[in-house]
Amino acid sequence: xxxxxxxxxxxxxxxxxxxxxxxxxxxxxxxxxxxxxxxxxxxxxxxxxxxxxxxxxxxxxxxxxxxxxxxxxxxxxxxxxxxxxxxxxxxxxxxxxxxxxxxxxxxxxxxxxxxxxxxxxxxxxxxxxxxxxxxxxxxxxxxxxxxxxxxxxxxxxxxxxxxxxxxxxxxxxxxxxxxxxxxxxxxxxxxxxxx
Amino acid sequence: xxxxxxxxxxxxxxxxxxxxxxxxxxxxxxxxxxxxxxxxxxxxxxxxxxxxxxxxxxxxxxxxxxxxxxxxxxxxxxxxxxxxxxxxxxxxxxxxxxxxxxxxxxxxxxxxxxxxxxxxxxxxxxxxxxxxxxxxxxxxxxxxxxxxxxxxxxxxxxxxxxxxxxxxxxxxxxxxxxxxxxxxxxxxxxxxxxxxxxxxxxxxxxxxxxxxxxxxxxxxxxxxxxxxxxxxxxxxxxxxxxxxxxxxxxxxxxxxxxxxxxxxxxxxxxxxxxxxxxxxxxxxxxxxxxxxxxxxxxxxxxxxxxxxxxxxxxxxxxxxxxxxxxxxxxxxxxxxxxxxxxxxxxxxxxxxxxxxxxxxxxxxxxxxxxxxxxxxxxxxxxxxxxxxxxxxxxxxxxxxxxxxxxxxxxxxxxxxxxxxxxxxxxxxxxxxxxxxxxxxxxxxxxxxxxxxxxxxxxxxxxxxxxxxxxxxxxxxxxxxxxxxxxxxxxxxxxxxxxxxxxxxxxxxxxxxxxxxxxxxxxxxxxxxxxxxxxxxxxxxxxxxxxxxxxxxxxxxxxxxxxxxxxxxxxxxxxxxxxxxxxxxxxxxxxxxxxxxxx
Numbered sequence: 159x160x161x162x163x164x165x166x167x168x169x170x171x172x173x174x175x176x177x178x179x180x181x182x183x184x185x186x187x188x189x190x191x192x193x194x195x196x197x198x199x200x201x202x203x204x205x206x207x208x209x210x211x212x213x214x215x216x217x218x219x220x221x222x223x224x225x226x227x228x229x230x231x232x233x234x235x236x237x238x239x240x241x242x243x244x245x246x247x248x249x250x251x252x253x254x255x256x257x258x259x260x261x262x263x264x265x266x267x268x269x270x271x272x273x274x275x276x277x278x279x280x281x282x283x284x285x286x287x288x289x290x291x292x293x294x295x296x297x298x299x300x301x302x303x304x305x306x307x308x309x310x311x312x313x314x315x316x317x318x319x320x321x322x323x324x325x326x327x328x329x330x331x332x333x334x335x336x337x338x339x340x341x342x343x344x345x346x347x348x349x350x351x352x353x
Numbered sequence: 354x355x356x357x358x359x360x361x362x363x364x365x366x367x368x369x370x371x372x373x374x375x376x377x378x379x380x381x382x383x384x385x386x387x388x389x390x391x392x393x394x395x396x397x398x399x400x401x402x403x404x405x406x407x408x409x410x411x412x413x414x415x416x417x418x419x420x421x422x423x424x425x426x427x428x429x430x431x432x433x434x435x436x437x438x439x440x441x442x443x444x445x446x447x448x449x450x451x452x453x454x455x456x457x458x459x460x461x462x463x464x465x466x467x468x469x470x471x472x473x474x475x476x477x478x479x480x481x482x483x484x485x486x487x488x489x490x491x492x493x494x495x496x497x498x499x500x501x502x503x504x505x506x507x508x509x510x511x512x513x514x515x516x517x518x519x520x521x522x523x524x525x526x527x528x529x530x531x532x533x534x535x536x537x538x539x540x541x542x543x544x545x546x547x548x549x550x551x552x553x554x555x556x557x558x559x560x561x562x563x564x565x566x567x568x569x570x571x572x573x574x575x576x577x578x579x580x581x582x583x584x585x586x587x588x589x590x591x592x593x594x595x596x597x598x599x600x601x602x603x604x605x606x607x608x609x610x611x612x613x614x615x616x617x618x619x620x621x622x623x624x625x626x627x628x629x630x631x632x633x634x635x636x637x638x639x640x641x642x643x644x645x646x647x648x649x650x651x652x653x654x655x656x657x658x659x660x661x662x663x664x665x666x667x668x669x670x671x672x673x674x675x676x677x678x679x680x681x682x683x684x685x686x687x688x689x690x691x692x693x694x695x696x697x698x699x700x701x702x703x704x705x706x707x708x709x710x711x712x713x714x715x716x717x718x719x720x721x722x723x724x725x726x727x728x729x730x731x732x733x734x735x736x737x738x739x740x741x742x743x744x745x746x747x748x749x750x751x752x753x754x755x756x757x758x759x760x761x762x763x764x765x766x767x768x769x770x771x772x773x774x775x776x777x778x779x780x781x782x783x784x785x786x787x788x789x790x791x792x793x794x795x796x797x798x799x800x801x802x803x804x805x806x807x808x809x810x811x812x813x814x815x816x817x818x819x820x821x822x823x824x825x826x827x828x829x830x831x832x833x834x835x836x837x838x839x840x841x842x843x844x845x846x847x848x849x850x851x852x853x854x855x856x857x858x859x860x861x862x863x864x865x866x867x868x869x870x871x872x873x874x875x876x877x878x879x880x881x882x883x884x885x886x887x888x889x890x891x892x893x894x895x896x897x898x899x900x901x902x903x904x905x906x907x908x909x910x911x912x913x914x915x916x917x918x919x920x921x922x923x924x925x926x927x928x929x930x931x932x933x934x935x936x937x938x939x940x941x942x943x944x945x946x947x948x949x950x951x
Contacts, residue, residue, distance in 0.1 A: 219520035224694035260914035
């Protein structure tokens with residue numbers, strides 16, 4: 159398999175765990191994997207990205223523009239900011255819930271959604287809504303991973319991902335995260351049928 | 354066993370495989386995870402430390418290397434400036450056990466003050482430098498660096514860049530590592546004591562030796578030539594090589610990669626350039642290789658047109674990328690191979706997200722208290738390096754200067770001497786205070802500056818990932834040690850007024866600063882409150898929307914990321930709030946109250 163996956167969001171949203179689980183699962187299935195994370199000052203409330211590159215022949219640590227088949231966006235404006243990484247025909251899974259820049263007024267997410275819809279195949283999801291049963295938006299990273307898997311755009315099996323969640327999440331949070339993953343998977347399967 | 358690690362982890366594991374016996378460093382992005390990785394893997398027999406600064410780290414390691422132990426020092430590129438004093442001398446003295454100084458460069462810059470190039474430092478100090486292109490290569494190359502260091506009894510520089518340091522890849526490592534024992538320090542003043550005569554003799558030897566190292570490097574397997582014979586060649590180094598490879602440049606022209614920029618592998622370069630008429634240099638930071646090729650062309654009268662940064666083809670500043678390398682390659686060879694992209698020229702305006710202090714960060718409260726206390730007064734605020742540099746952001750706007758580690762303390766003195774009517778503040782973090790703040794305070798006491806030193810003590814080195822320091826009572830050997838008490842240090846070096854305060858108590862902090870501003874001499878306040886990332890309180894604040902009048906004072910004044918306006922009322926994001934209570938102390942109608950218990 160050769161596949162580039164770009165994960166983007168705002169510092170503190172938990173993009174790194176999603177990237178770690180996807181990378182580990184892809185390796186578990188026998189692929190060569192390279193990845194890169196935003197580290198340092200930009201983590202503090204800034205825009206962050208994780209680049210996951212699956213397959214041989216990936217030299218650049220960052221995904222070249224126009225190469226990612228999948229964009230996992232934890233925030234609508236970040237989806238637009240990173241859209242140029244997506245290849246024509248690629249899929250974006252996008253959280254429609256807006257994160258306001260710190261210390262300034264919020265912005266309207268609707269134009270972002272409308273723009274993305276025009277540009278690529280999108281699966282939209284509202285993190286507030288899907289995380290409500292779990293009591294915290296901190297579960298969104300696992301849910302969005304589940305959505306991508308359920309929609310069949312991740313290219314990694316449900317079992318392998320589940321196993322990595324078991325291994326990489328703190329023991330006392332494993333059960334709740336597995337439920338979150340399953341919930342995401344269902345949403346993804348549904349979205350995939352609609353498209 | 355196969356390990357999936359960051360480039361920094363690969364460097365750590367490579368050094369353990371090379372039998373390293375002592376590792377010292379000071380945290381700094383993008384280098385910090387090297388020492389942290391050594392700590393995570395079995396490292397029996399290795400002395401591991403976060404030193405107080407890079408100079409200390411290099412000196413500790415130098416003595417170990419004098420004793421025949423393999424030693425590694427880690428730092429970011431600006432750390433090498435701090436360590437340059439011992440480095441320049443050590444280059445003359447040399448070592449016995451292999452000694453590698455890892456200095457991680459930060460093109461962009463992404464988390465640094467400068468875009469300096471460690472390869473130039475190697476040239477300046479006349480010592481070899483290795484420049485890896487990937488984590489996998491860094492793992493192998495750090496071992497080569499130790500071997501080179503020992504063979505020529507010289508310290509060696511190792512220069513990864515951010516994208517190599519922070520990229521993850523798999524490396525095959527042994528199950529366990531063995532630190533190679535040294536044979537102990539052997540007294541020999543003709544060898545280990547630097548004197549003008551020794552420097553004179555060794556200077557000559559070093560230049561002779563460097564010719565030989567250049568020949569070794571000409572045979573080094575990581576200096577490579579790819580692609581078939583052509584009249585055009587791209588010459589590259591480090592991660593730029595990865596970008597050029599990503600684009601498949603070797604199918605369009607000859608691709609030459611120099612992994613050892615100094616001593617320059619002249620024989621290799623001459624052979625690689627045989628038949629070449631045009632060269633494009635693609636490298637980050639300074640045009641180092643480009644200049645070496647120009648020298649080479651001059652010395653041997655080579656008929657080659659050399660382009661790169663010096664003729665404006667490649668930008669001097671900023672990072673290289675797969676796109677830029679691809680565009681440059683295509684323009685150079687006439688190829689067109691860039692992938693098709695979604696056109697985003699018509700994208701809606703995007704919100705800017707400059708980094709900010711975390712919700713509940715005690716630094717916000719410290720800055721705000723000083724700002725309130727100095728309202729209407731002529732005051733200057735000298736900042737420093739760390740999370741608290743972010744105190745510059747609106748609406749706090751409390752950093753007037755920031756130069757380098759520890760500089761705020763001494764710059765506040767300079768501002769006072771030329772403008773004695775102003776109240777001059779210096780803000781310094783606890784780790785930075787130990788790294789290079791203390792001597793500055795002595796300078797203030799001795800030279801009679803009036804200033805207020807605010808030590809923002811959050812009991813960690815937060816920005817670089819929460820490393821311990823002398824004030825935390827823990828070290829990298831896993832031991833609980835005596836805490837070095839900042840208040841006692843300040844008293845000991847002659848500061849007569851030292852007060853410890855809780856920055857989250859706004860009124861008390863404001864009164865204290867007002868009081869100190871009326872006193873002469875050096876005053877110090879230690880704003881002590883732990884980093885929210887290492888101690889999460891169990892309560893949160895909440896807005897009573899029936900009381901909130903929507904004045905937005907809480908948002909306008911402190912810029913906490915947990916505060917937003919929804920439907921004309923302030924709302925606190927419970928996922929971000931730490932219950933610091935600063936906003937509650939600011940609200941004019943008492944609408945933010947109580948710490949909501951959940």
